[in-house]
Amino acid sequence: MEDQNINSELLRFTTAGSVDDGKSTLIGRLLYDSKSIYQDQYDAIKQATERRGEEGVNLALLTDGLKSEREQGITIDVAYRYFATPKRKFIIADTPGHIQYTRNMVTGASTANVALILIDARNGVAEQTKRHAIIASLLQIPHVVICINKMDLIDYDEAAYNKIQDDFEKFAAKLDVNDIHFIPISALMGDNVVNRSDKTPWYDGPTLMYYLENVHIASDHNFIDTRFPVQYVVRPNKDDYHDYRGYAGRVAGGVMKKGDEVMLLPSGFTTKIAEINGPAGEQDEAFPPESVTILLEDDYDLSRGDMIVRANNSPTVTQDIEIMVVWFDQNKPLQLRGKYALMHTTQNIRCIVKEIRYKLDINTLHRNLEDDEIKMNDVARVVLRTTKPLFVDAYRKNRITGSLILIDEGSNSTVGAGMII
Amino acid sequence: MNYNINHIKELESESIYIMREVAAQFENPVLMFSGGKDSILMVHLAHKAFFPARIPFPLLHIDTGHNFPETIQFRDAMVEKLGAKLIVGSVQDAIDNRMVTEEKGVNASRNALQTAVLLDSLEKGKYNAALGGARRDEEKARAKERFFSHRDEFGQWDPKNQRPELWNIFNGNHHIGEHFRVFPISNWTELDVWQYLAYEKVELPSLYFSHERDVFERDGVLLADSPFIAKKPEEKVFKETVRCRTIGDMTCTGVWKSDAKTVEDIIEEVATTRVTERGGRTDDKRSETSMEDRKKQGYF
Numbered sequence: 001m002e003d004q005n006i007n008s009e010l011l012r013f014t015t016a017g018s019v020d021d022g023k024s025t026l027i028g029r030l031l032y033d034s035k036s037i038y039q040d041q042y043d044a045i046k047q048a049t050e051r052r053g054e055e056g057v058n059l060a061l062l063t064d065g066l067k068s069e070r071e072q073g074i075t076i077d078v079a080y081r082y083f084a085t086p087k088r089k090f091i092i093a094d095t096p097g098h099i100q101y102t103r104n105m106v107t108g109a110s111t112a113n114v115a116l117i118l119i120d121a122r123n124g125v126a127e128q129t130k131r132h133a134i135i136a137s138l139l140q141i142p143h144v145v146i147c148i149n150k151m152d153l154i155d156y157d158e159a160a161y162n163k164i165q166d167d168f169e170k171f172a173a174k175l176d177v178n179d180i181h182f183i184p185i186s187a188l189m190g191d192n193v194v195n196r197s198d199k200t201p202w203y204d205g206p207t208l209m210y211y212l213e214n215v216h217i218a219s220d221h222n223f224i225d226t227r228f229p230v231q232y233v234v235r236p237n238k239d240d241y242h243d244y245r246g247y248a249g250r251v252a253g254g255v256m257k258k259g260d261e262v263m264l265l266p267s268g269f270t271t272k273i274a275e276i277n278g279p280a281g282e283q284d285e286a287f288p289p290e291s292v293t294i295l296l297e298d299d300y301d302l303s304r305g306d307m308i309v310r311a312n313n314s315p316t317v318t319q320d321i322e323i324m325v326v327w328f329d330q331n332k333p334l335q336l337r338g339k340y341a342l343m344h345t346t347q348n349i350r351c352i353v354k355e356i357r358y359k360l361d362i363n364t365l366h367r368n369l370e371d372d373e374i375k376m377n378d379v380a381r382v383v384l385r386t387t388k389p390l391f392v393d394a395y396r397k398n399r400i401t402g403s404l405i406l407i408d409e410g411s412n413s414t415v416g417a418g419m420i421i
Numbered sequence: 422m423n424y425n426i427n428h429i430k431e432l433e434s435e436s437i438y439i440m441r442e443v444a445a446q447f448e449n450p451v452l453m454f455s456g457g458k459d460s461i462l463m464v465h466l467a468h469k470a471f472f473p474a475r476i477p478f479p480l481l482h483i484d485t486g487h488n489f490p491e492t493i494q495f496r497d498a499m500v501e502k503l504g505a506k507l508i509v510g511s512v513q514d515a516i517d518n519r520m521v522t523e524e525k526g527v528n529a530s531r532n533a534l535q536t537a538v539l540l541d542s543l544e545k546g547k548y549n550a551a552l553g554g555a556r557r558d559e560e561k562a563r564a565k566e567r568f569f570s571h572r573d574e575f576g577q578w579d580p581k582n583q584r585p586e587l588w589n590i591f592n593g594n595h596h597i598g599e600h601f602r603v604f605p606i607s608n609w610t611e612l613d614v615w616q617y618l619a620y621e622k623v624e625l626p627s628l629y630f631s632h633e634r635d636v637f638e639r640d641g642v643l644l645a646d647s648p649f650i651a652k653k654p655e656e657k658v659f660k661e662t663v664r665c666r667t668i669g670d671m672t673c674t675g676v677w678k679s680d681a682k683t684v685e686d687i688i689e690e691v692a693t694t695r696v697t698e699r700g701g702r703t704d705d706k707r708s709e710t711s712m713e714d715r716k717k718q719g720y721f
Contacts, residue, residue, distance in 0.1 A: 007427045008427060008428050009425065009427065009428060010427075010428035010431045010432070077565050077580070077581075077583065078565075079564050079565060080557045080564055080607075080608070081564070082557070082558045082608075082610045084610070084612070088428070089428040089610075089613070091608055103585050104585070106585070106587070107585040107586060107587055110587040110588045111587075111588060111589075218424065218425045221424075223424050231438070231441050231442065231445060232441040232442075232444055232445045234471060234472075234473070234474050235474060236473045236474040236475070237474070238473065238474070238475075240473075241473045241474075244473060248441050248470070248471075249441075250434065250438045250589065255424060277472070279430075279433055279434070279437060279469045287424040288424075289426070289431060289434055289435070290426065290430075290434050291433075291434040291435075291437040291438045291441070291470070293472075304445055328585055341594065343590050343592060344590075345590075346445070348446075399588060400588065400589060403587065403588045403590065404590070405587060405590050405592060407592055407594055412592070412594040412595055412596065413584055414584045414585050414586075414587075414592045417585070417587045
C-alpha cells in the first residue's frame, strides 16, 4: 500500500460484469499494481487456488468472500474492496453482472461516483453491456467508463476498438448519462490499467488509474438547493447546556451558512441558522456530505423527518409520488393496491401502490404497458400515495432527496428501490 | 468555491450519520467495546455524534478473562472520563455457571465462547441494536457485511439473504426478539483508522506501541506469554520488542516485532506493511471460512 495523503478525496466506483469479462482480473490488477494486496492474502488465495485444483492464483477469490460464492465460483453479493494511491482513496463495490443479480448491481450503483463497465473486445457491445449501462443511467451514476478489455486478443486493433465505441455511443444516445469515457485495456497484460501501453499508440487518452485519480467528482453532490433532513434532536439535559436544542443530520443539498434565513418543513415557519456544529466544533458553513448539528434562532417544533430548506427554494411537498422502482422481493411480486412501509430521507411512513404505468425492459429500454407483473429484478414506473407528505426532489436533481425504499410490512425486508421522477 | 472534504472527514461524517440513525431508529442500542483501537474510534465518533449530550447508549464489554491487563485499565479510565455506562458480560461466569464449556488443548481459546456470552448479554439487556467496530477490509466475510446487519431471534447472520442497502437509507425494521448489528466504520481501512486517530490525537492503550515483552512463537506468529496459554515443551519464551496491531484475547492475539513508538511511526509501518492486521489472529486461521462460520452463529 502506497503512502496516502490525509487530504485525498474518496471516490466510490462500481464494477459490473461476469467472470468472463475479466472483471476480477481487472480488480486484481488495480489492487496488485497499486500494491494493495497483502502478502498473507496473496498466500491464502494461492493456497485456496491449489486446493481447488486450479492453476495459478485465482484473483477472483479475493472478492468472493462467502463459502457459497467460493463453492460456486461466482459473485453473489456486493463485495467491497479498498485501495488507495497518494491522490485518492477508492472504494470498489464489486457486483455480479448476471441479470439475476440486478438488485445487487443497483445497490452498488446507488452510492457510486463512477461506473466501470467492461466489454470483451472480441464480443463487442453485448446485452449485458446494455443492461449495465441502463442501470448506471437509471441510478444516475455521474461518470461512466467503458473499459474495452482483452485488447491483447484482438491485436490492439484500433478499427475494432472504434467500432465498439461507435456501437455503444449509438445505443447510449437513448440513455441519460452525461459523462462517458472509453479506454482500451488488457486487464491480464496490464495495458492502460495503471501503466500506459506501448501497444496502443493510436490511443491518447488517460489510463484507467489516471482517470480514476483525476475525474472531477467535487460537483457530484447538489450544492445549490439547500436540503437538511432532521435526523435526530440533540438535547443534552445538562446544566451548562440547559437550553441547547440541536438538529442533527447530514446535509443533503446546498451550502448552509450561519445567519442564513431558512424555512422549516412541514410547518413553513422561517427563522435563521444561529450556529453550525461539526465534528471538530463550530463551523461557518456546511455542505454535502457533512454531518453537522444545526441550531436555530427561534424555537419551533421540529423533529426527525422534518426538513430545513431555503425559504425561496423548497422541495415538492406531496403525498402523490411517481417513481421508477427496482423490485427486490424474490417471494412476492409488487402488489397493485398493496401497502408498504416507505423510507425517504429520515421519514419512515407507509404508502399504497396506486398505479403501475409500465414495466421497463432493462435490456432494450422497451416500455411494456401490458405486463404489470413486477417480479424480482424488474424495473417499473409506478405511482404511490403516501400516508404523510414527503419533501421530495427529482432523483436527477438530488440522489438523496430523490430516492426512497419500500419495505414489506410482514417480513420487514427491503423489497424496492425507488427513484423519484 | 470548491466544496470538498477529504476522505477521512467523509468517513467520519458517514459513521456519525450511522450512529445517529441507530439512536433514532432503535429504543435500546448498545455499543460493543473491546478496548481495541476500532472500538476506541467508535466511542470517539459517538462522542462527536451526540455532543454536547452524552452518548445515548451504554458500552458492552464481553470479557474473556484473558485480557491484556493494559486493556482493562484503559477501558475503566475511559468509561470514567466519559461518564458512560459500562456493562460487562463475563465468559468466566458463563463457564462457572456451565452455560459454556472451556476448550481444552494447547490451542484452547475463549474466543468462540464469547458468542454465547454476547448473545446472552444482548438478550438480558433487551438490546435491539449492537454497534460494533468491524471493518470490511479486515476479513473476507466482513467484506460482505451491511452497515445495518440483521440477526434473527437466534442471533444468526444469514449472509445469502441480506437486505440490500441503498443510498443512505438504512432499514432497521425488525420483529421482537430480533436484533441488528450495526457497523458504522465499515468503510474505514486500518490506515484510515490510524490517520484519523493521529489527526484527532486520540489516547490509546500502550499495547499498540512498541515495548519489550516475553513472547514465544507458534505457527509463525509471536504470542505474548501468559498464564492463559499452555505452551508445548518445544515452545521457548524469549524477550522481544513488539507491539499489537489488533487487541483481542491474549490467547489468540499475535504481537509483532516493531519499533513503532508513536502513532506517526505506526502509520509509517501500516502504510508499508505487506501483511494484513488479522494476519496474526490465530482465531481466523482455524479454517478458510472461520470468520464466516463464527459470524453466522452470532460472533462480533
